[in-house]
Amino acid sequence: MKHIVLIGAACMMMTAVYAQQKQGKVTYERTTQMQVSFAGGNEEMERMIPKTRTDQFELFFANDKSLWKQAEQENQDDFTATSDGGGMQVHMIVAGNNDVLFTNLAQGTKVEKRELMDKSFIIDDSTHPLKWKMTGENKTILGHNCMKATASQINQRMMMNMDNGKMERKEITDTSTVIAWVAMDIPVSAGPGEFQGQLPGLILEMDVNNGRQTYKALTISDKVDEALIKEPTGKKHYTSAEFKKEREKMMKEMEQNNGGRGQTIRISN
DSSP states (O other), X not given: OHHHHHHHHHHHHHHHHHTOOOOEEEEEEEEEEOOOOOTTOOHHHHHHSOSEEEEEEEEEEETTEXXXXXXXXXXOOOEEEEOGGGOOEEEEEXXXXXXXEEEETTTTEEEEEEEETTEEEEEEEEOOOOOOEEEEEEEEETXXXXXXXXXXXXXXXXXXXXXXXXXXXXXXXXXXXEEEEEETTSOOOOOSTTOOSOSSSEEEEEEETTTTEEEXXXXXXXXXXXXXXXXXXXXXXXXXXXXXXXXXXXXXXXXXXXXXXXXXXXXXX
């Protein structure tokens, strides 16, 4: 009888492991806090800028590969604000609907398609896992028991300042805290946006830099069209550094075309 019980327990464990979800589709909601200020305290322009931006994205995963893209939704138009008299303009550009991020989770590589000013770029890069720490905290998300993990992330961002009609751009380095809630019963190292290949389970919620940007899974399914999970293609491929250089060149050209009167804020995927 003891042997029968042991065999039965082993079978139950094997069934549980076999039943783990390894493919599917997740719909996320991303909320971005807009923090924009102007030299000289241009309160008129600051009031015009939305305080938050909410978008939806889709993640497809199967066979140790994932694809992240923006979901189809209404109200995706870019935002433009102009001060009285036309003295200053601010353009808020939302990443193109055709932007996609393909990741080979097994190989730790990724290929991204980015649209910028009607031009498409194919960027080849590797994943860059952070140093995560499991906290031991748990909560349930969409029926999945999730564990909390934290990490520090170093980012470079562009600070723009308008002073006496002249635009000044300066790259600064930020260190932010990232919090992820990981569904360990879905052993796929995928999640929102750039956070692919990070943890041993699927990330269902994220908080980046104390709520400056958050991701929340709205729905999750174990059904997926595997044909959708493929690398984006293009005639020319760029490295991450080459794309960054090209992007800065295009942004400067746009500012010059605006006569130095405009600021552009790009919310990317």
